[in-house]
Amino acid sequence: MSRVKTALLHQKTAMRRFFYSVVVWSLFLFAAAASAEELRVVFINPGFSDKDNPTGGFWNSVSAFMTAAAADLDIDLEIVYCDRNHIKMRRMAEQVLLRHSPPDYLVVVNEKLSAEPIVAAADKAGVKTFVILNRFEDEQYQKMGPPRSKYKHWIGSLIPDNRFAGYRIAALMIDRMIQAGIRDPDHRYQIVGFSGDYITQASIERVEGLKQAVAEYPNVDLAQVVPCNWSKDEARQKMPEILKRYPEIDAVWGANDPIAIGAIEGAAAAGRKPGKDIFFGGLNWDPPGLAKVQSKEMVTSVGGHFMTGGWALVLLYDYHHGHDFADAGTRLRYKIFGALHSDNIDRFLRKFGDRNWDKIDFTTYSMVLNPNLRFYHFEAESLMEADIH
Numbered sequence: 001m002s003r004v005k006t007a008l009l010h011q012k013t014a015m016r017r018f019f020y021s022v023v024v025w026s027l028f029l030f031a032a033a034a035s036a037e038e039l040r041v042v043f044i045n046p047g048f049s050d051k052d053n054p055t056g057g058f059w060n061s062v063s064a065f066m067t068a069a070a071a072d073l074d075i076d077l078e079i080v081y082c083d084r085n086h087i088k089m090r091r092m093a094e095q096v097l098l099r100h101s102p103p104d105y106l107v108v109v110n111e112k113l114s115a116e117p118i119v120a121a122a123d124k125a126g127v128k129t130f131v132i133l134n135r136f137e138d139e140q141y142q143k144m145g146p147p148r149s150k151y152k153h154w155i156g157s158l159i160p161d162n163r164f165a166g167y168r169i170a171a172l173m174i175d176r177m178i179q180a181g182i183r184d185p186d187h188r189y190q191i192v193g194f195s196g197d198y199i200t201q202a203s204i205e206r207v208e209g210l211k212q213a214v215a216e217y218p219n220v221d222l223a224q225v226v227p228c229n230w231s232k233d234e235a236r237q238k239m240p241e242i243l244k245r246y247p248e249i250d251a252v253w254g255a256n257d258p259i260a261i262g263a264i265e266g267a268a269a270a271g272r273k274p275g276k277d278i279f280f281g282g283l284n285w286d287p288p289g290l291a292k293v294q295s296k297e298m299v300t301s302v303g304g305h306f307m308t309g310g311w312a313l314v315l316l317y318d319y320h321h322g323h324d325f326a327d328a329g330t331r332l333r334y335k336i337f338g339a340l341h342s343d344n345i346d347r348f349l350r351k352f353g354d355r356n357w358d359k360i361d362f363t364t365y366s367m368v369l370n371p372n373l374r375f376y377h378f379e380a381e382s383l384m385e386a387d388i389h
Contacts, residue, residue: 039320040076040103043309044093044118046111049081055230056258058284061306061355062133068357069310073317073366078103086114093118097125105316107309110134112200116144123151131157132312133305134201135331147330156325158312160305160336162202165283166209168339170253172300173281174217177251182277189217189250192242193225194235194263196255203227206255206283223249232258232265239266250278257282257289257301264297274298285340287355293345300341304380308336310357311378314365321368328376338380348384 043066047059063079070077080096082089089111096102106122106129108115115131122129135157136144147156170191177189193210196203207225214222223246228234235254239262243249252267254260260282264274272278274297282289285303292298311334315325325332340348352359360383367373 038074038076039105039316040078041070041105041107041313041316042078042080042096042103043107044089044096044109045079045081046084046086046089046109047081048083054233054258055084056232056256056284056286056288058256058286058306061285062309064355065307065310065357066313068360069313069362071358072360072362073313075313075317077313084111086112089114090117094121097121097127102127104128104320105130107132107312107316110136110140110201112197113140116140119144119151119154123153126153129154130312130316132308133159135159137201148326155319156315156330156332158308158315158332158334159201160308161333162205162305163209163212164335165302165305165337166206166253166255167213168209168302168337169206169281169283169300170210170213171216172302172339172341173251173253173279174213174220176299177279180276180279183250187219189220190223190246190248191220191251191253192223192246192249193253194228194238194255194259195225196230196259197227203255210253228255228259228262230256230259232262235259235262236266236269237262239263240270243267243270243272252278252280254280254282257284257286257292257298257303260298260301261288261292264292283337290340290345290349293340293342294349296342300339302337302339304338304383305336307378307380307383310362311336311365311376314362314376318366318368323368325376334376334378336378336380338384344384351384 045059045063051057051060066077080092082092093106093108096106102125106127108118108129108131110131111134119129144150147154183189191214193207195207211222214220226238228238252263254263260280264280267274267278274280280298281300282298283302285301289298289301293301319325363369365377
């Protein structure tokens with residue numbers, strides 16, 4: 001082979017190696033850039049990872065809905081459970097913030113008013129926080145201020161309208177109680193409210209909604225509001241004493257489904273007939289609660305607020321990609337809740353009875369991915385009409 005041909009061969013080989021190197025490095029840089037663009041979110045879940053706990057499966061539903069949203073939006077989501085222990089919440093959040101590579105966003109709940117030090121620590125660490133389900137109100141709000149003021153990295157909050165939810169449970173329950181016709185027309189109906197606790201904002205606002213509904217019915221009295229710490233067992237244990245104190249009680253309003261179910265079991269054990277001579281309403285859309293709605297032992301389960309975490313991820317996705325939800329506000333409150341009852345329970349269960357939220361296309365809720373959207377549609381009823389995968 002001539003020296004010229006040999007030189008040309010070496011030149012072609014070198015060029016191939018060069019172009020191969022360029023392609024490999026391009027792919028590597030593209031992959032690195034794609035990885036860098038992926039949102040990393042940690043959710044500090046106040047609940048138990050075990051759905052078979054006395055407080056019900058609400059927090060598992062929050063996680064499941066968020067997981068489905070994260071999959072559609074290419075979000076790297078990690079969920080840390082805190083077993084309804086607000087001290088553990090703070091400790092776990094601090095551990096996340098101390099990581100060598102902390103997340104882009106920390107999603108927290110102001111459970112038992114415990115999120116204040118978490119937001120402060122995240123702000124110091126330069127990690128953006130977003131508060132869901134229970135936000136800062138009253139004295140806490142006076143101290144914290146609005147998002148993006150005292151704490152620049154606390155970018156916003158999203159809560160469902162708990163007052164509306166409490167009102168809706170009561171109104172549906174009262175209407176059903178009166179329609180049943182088991183009392184004389186001039187009878188004064190008695191309701192007892194079983195609340196969650198005294199301090200959580202969601203519990204307080206739901207009770208406010210209960211009182212608002214009762215005030216609209218001149219022949220209905222709210223006899224007492226009894227805290228049950230969100231627990232089925234506690235509601236069951238308190239029901240016999242309530243029946244002794246108010247032997248002609250007509251209905252029990254429950255701040256969540258486990259409380260309502262506990263009250264149902266306590267009433268049945270005392271000889272009352274749930275859904276016939278005493279009426280119950282709850283909140284959560286827990287599967288056991290929906291089973292009670294189907295059997296008509298419960299008038300309604302108002303729910304859908306477990307979706308709040310998933311909708312928060314839509315907001316964070318848009319924020320991360322240049323569309324700031326602050327145009328609509330940084331302290332966001334959406335109705336979110338929907339009521340399931342005898343008229344629509346079967347239809348809902350046919351569509352989502354398997355709790356497979358992967359059927360939902362969460363990309364359709366993003367303003368970045370759907371520039372023609374003018375408003376966020378975060379109402380539970382919208383899912384009943386939504387196309388599914």
